[in-house]
Amino acid sequence: DxxxxxxxxxxxxxxxxxxxxxCEQNLNHDAMYWYRQDPGQGLRLIYYSQIVNDFQKGDIxxxxxxxxxxxxxxxxxxxxxxxNPTAFYLCASSALGGNRGEKLFFGSGTQLSVL
Amino acid sequence: QKExxxxxxxxxxxxxxxASLNCTYxxxxxxxxxxxxxYSGKSPELIMFIYSNGDKEDGRFTAQLNKASxxxxxxxRDSQPSDSAxxxxxxxxxxxxxxxxxxxxxxxxxxxx
Numbered sequence: 157d158x159x160x161x162x163x164x165x166x167x168x169x170x171x172x173x174x175x176x177x178x179c180e181q182n183l184n185h186d187a188m189y190w191y192r193q194d195p196g197q198g199l200r201l202i203y204y205s206q207i208v209n210d211f212q213k214g215d216i217x218x219x220x221x222x223x224x225x226x227x228x229x230x231x232x233x234x235x236x237x238x239x240n241p242t243a244f245y246l247c248a249s250s251a252l253g254g255n256r257g258e259k260l261f262f263g264s265g266t267q268l269s270v271l
Numbered sequence: 272q273k274e275x276x277x278x279x280x281x282x283x284x285x286x287x288x289x290a291s292l293n294c295t296y297x298x299x300x301x302x303x304x305x306x307x308x309x310y311s312g313k314s315p316e317l318i319m320f321i322y323s324n325g326d327k328e329d330g331r332f333t334a335q336l337n338k339a340s341x342x343x344x345x346x347x348r349d350s351q352p353s354d355s356a357x358x359x360x361x362x363x364x365x366x367x368x369x370x371x372x373x374x375x376x377x378x379x380x381x382x383x384x
Binding site for chain 1: 275279305313314315316317320359361371372374375376377
């Protein structure tokens with residue numbers, strides 16, 4: 157089945173530690189995104205990538221880093237510089253084309269908490 | 272500056288009623304509008320999208336778009352307890368990267384038996 161796989165489902169971070177969230181898709185989508193969701197809040201864009209080896213900052217990129225070495229993979233690293241990392245992290249992908257916003261498909265999410 | 276506004280709710284309706292969810296947006300050039308359903312602890316799921324003024328129906332769901340009023344709504348007919356979830360409105364702004372969506376905070380809907 158085609159889809160987006162995020163792992164792990166739950167992740168705990170210690171003070172000063174970097175952690176990496178995995179996102180893999182087999183939908184052959186060009187674009188991938190990372191969103192952060194806090195309780196009672198909408199989704200906020202962290203980073204996005206439209207092609208391999210290229211990515212752009214979203215609205216809240218500080219304290220995060222990404223890479224896009226393969227079309228299928230878009231891992232997110234939460235660095236120690238991110239002082240409030242506790243949130244639900246969602247990876248998404250979309251096909252690109254046409255002149256309208258394309259539909260986003262989401263992975264199952266990773267809940268990150270601070271120990 | 273907030274891009275997309277939704278009534279946070281909670282909205283509570285009885286089973287079989289019509290649930291009406293509303294969303295306003297700030298960018299007049301917005302072209303694409305989406306409704307996502309999110310169950311507690313789960314990821315958002317796309318349920319409707321609309322590009323043109325007017326109504327678009329899909330089963331029990333109807334999306335309504337009024338670009339002049341910068342308003343998009345979602346109607347759920349014959350509401351079921353399984354419709355209880357948070358509904359997120361998302362908009363693609365003019366000039367934005369394709370797929371770059373702005374989300375509202377969501378409206379929590381409860382359908383009671």
